[in-house]
Amino acid sequence: MDTLKKEDYANYIRRNKKGKKPPIACAICGEDDKSVIERHHVDGRNNSEWIKPLCKNCHTKITAEQNKLSPKARSKDATLQNLKAFNIISLGALLRLIGERLINIGMGMTVHV
Numbered sequence: 001m002d003t004l005k006k007e008d009y010a011n012y013i014r015r016n017k018k019g020k021k022p023p024i025a026c027a028i029c030g031e032d033d034k035s036v037i038e039r040h041h042v043d044g045r046n047n048s049e050w051i052k053p054l055c056k057n058c059h060t061k062i063t064a065e066q067n068k069l070s071p072k073a074r075s076k077d078a079t080l081q082n083l084k085a086f087n088i089i090s091l092g093a094l095l096r097l098i099g100e101r102l103i104n105i106g107m108g109m110t111v112h113v
Helices: 006-015 056-066 080-109
Strands: 037-041 051-055
Touching: 037 056, 051 056, 056 080
Parallel strands: none
Antiparallel strands: 037 051
């Protein structure tokens, strides 16, 4: 789902008409299939209750970055320095995916002459 097509947007609007509960969708790519949405703890399960819905693909990419730190360096007993580093890595991975998505959307919107 790299570019948002008019019909996809129309379907999204139709599903979200006033009075209906909007579907939970991936905060990065917009995937709204409930069977692939997972709860991502932004600062890790041990350190935060800040949760974002992510599809399995986006969740795996961000978690892979988080897991580059040892379990000890990202535990609730980690040093303040390591917890800050983990927070920066977690937010950076999330922002990188969002940035890539925005670039793809913008490129899809350009008119080629």
